Amino acid sequence: MSQPQDPQRPFLPFGNPFQMILPKSSNLSPRLLSILNSFEATMSERLESLKPKDMEDILSLSWMISAAKSLSAIHTDVKALITSLELPVSDWDEKWIDIYLDNSVKLLDVCIAFSSEISRLNHGHLFLQCSLHNLDCATPVQFTKARSSLDGWKQHVSSKNPRLEKCSSTLDNLIDTLDLPKIKNSSKGKVLMRAMYGVRLVTGFICGVLAAAFSRSADKLSDFKPPETCLWADTFTNLQAVVHGQIRNVHSSGKVASLKECDLVHTSVMKLYPLSLNEDDPEAMRISITDLRQRADMLSQGLDLLAKEVDGFFQIILTGRDALLGNLRVGSDMFNSTQKSNHAEGPTVR
Template sequence: MSRPQDPPRGFFPFGNPFKILSPKNSYLSPKLLSLLNSFEVDLAARIKKLVPSDKKDILTFSWMKQALESLCETHKSIKTLITDLELPVSAWEDKWIDVYLDVSVKLLDLCNAFSSELTRLNQGHLLLQFALHNLEGNCPKNLSKARSSLDSWRQHIIARNQRIENCRAILSSLVGSLALPKVKNSAKGKVLMRALYGVKVKTLYISGVFAAAFSGSSQNLLYLPVSDEIPWAQAFMEMQNSINPEIKNIFLSGGLTVLKELEAVDVSVKDLYPGIEDGSVSIALEPVKKLVTELSEGLDLVSKEVDIFFKIVLSGRDALLGNLRSSGAAAAPEKALGKNFIGQTGVRRP
């Protein structure tokens, strides 16, 4: 599988968010500087925690759960910052609202895609359970049934999910949204835009990792250059430079899947085939049962975190729309935003 060429670090296709807060462009009060600094320091700390001490932890369900928890905390933090800025929705420019609603609806679409894939993978658990049940008695007439179930499970795992296939287009669109809207005569607005930039970069990168893992394609893995002048830039680049090469190496290994727990089950399943042929399979069953149980539990944990993240994004979107309507500011944005205002995704709980 070919490796996409990483763009040079100094390349800024999305604009430099530091410039919009440079002293020559605006004056920030000590309070605003403090709010921004606190937000960005916390963002850097959360990103650092996503750099695994052991590369073997990358693309484990434990790491994926941690990444989603971190995203949830970051999205909660931006909601807190908006409150602390005391910037009412009525003071938001239409273009800010447009960007926010457009990004949020795409994040909901990604959540729905990830949820559908996790559900699909979990459905394969039934095939594994049926196979293990037929192998327990070591009855010759059930061995063929067990082998058929295991074959079906492996085919089920490598089958394509159209929702996951669609993630690439959504990610590409979100990369374009990293371009910052111009902010005029609003110090609070500039703080908000820069903070939102950090949230979008982190969210987009992690979404790309998930899309790559679920699709089996490194083309969904993103490399996002950011300005060295941003406080969280070093942590973010360290995360990318640590995780991206390892994921690409996993893809090159040629396994059935890049998800660690899923691959472990596949290896153990392949070890069962010789025993099925000679009738000695019961010896190897217990380790497989343990791995299958861990796989199911891991899928459930990640699914729950996707659900939580979905609800956080949806609640933020609903709050904005509610505030627009209550403030009487909804008429113009609704006309301008069209589908983005009312939602163009089939919103549901994952």
């Protein structure tokens, strides 16, 4: 865990893993090079689309939704690359399979943690709805109940989610194992490992930003330095500098680096609360109630959309994992069937 006085984590010292994947002496066929370049160019475009037009949008639900969509698209792209490589699972190295399965478990856990936090924040919307309902009644008793609900919302959103803490350690484990096994005598394998490395790095970055927004802290952000040989390196580095820089600037200024929509609701709650005590400015009260209702609805709708994107990413990882395990079982069954057949036939008489 990062120390409070030094929230910025250094660039991860991975060196240049692509020297193991695609050394200078290796030559890819035009077809494999085209597959790899197309994949990396597309990933660069997807990262470029995440560059925010306004710095304040970085911690907004709209940006997080776009980031989750891009992440799903990138993982779908790598599935298409695997198909294009025509590299059946039976030809995969055991280490590649272990990496894929281990990473998929970690990512499923991260998705579950994110879904848990989204559900928790959405549960807080019930406090806001209850408060707004009581404020509409405009009686002293109902106002007291409304203030109690507003207090409940403030306590709820400021509480900690244990699953997010576990999520941070899971992301750390995912990042710490970014290095890849050495690939020998397999051009297709080298292309696959290079693509998977890029996907894992981008996944670590995006999930880290989402985790920072949910946990309201910049301490868990990790900086990545991709090898210059990949087509998406510059785009990624620029995006990371902008996103991480803004989050750390907010954090270092003494503010809480939380969701923009949550901050807007909090501002409305803090403005409305004292008005509900005096009840001597009905027009200001009416405006504040309307403002809170609109911002609460915006938060709830944004959380619902983000929940769908996180669930979609979860399904992509799950189906990919299931497909790999299914192919492994088919390959194992075919091998066992062949072995039984050979055994039944007995030795060949020469």
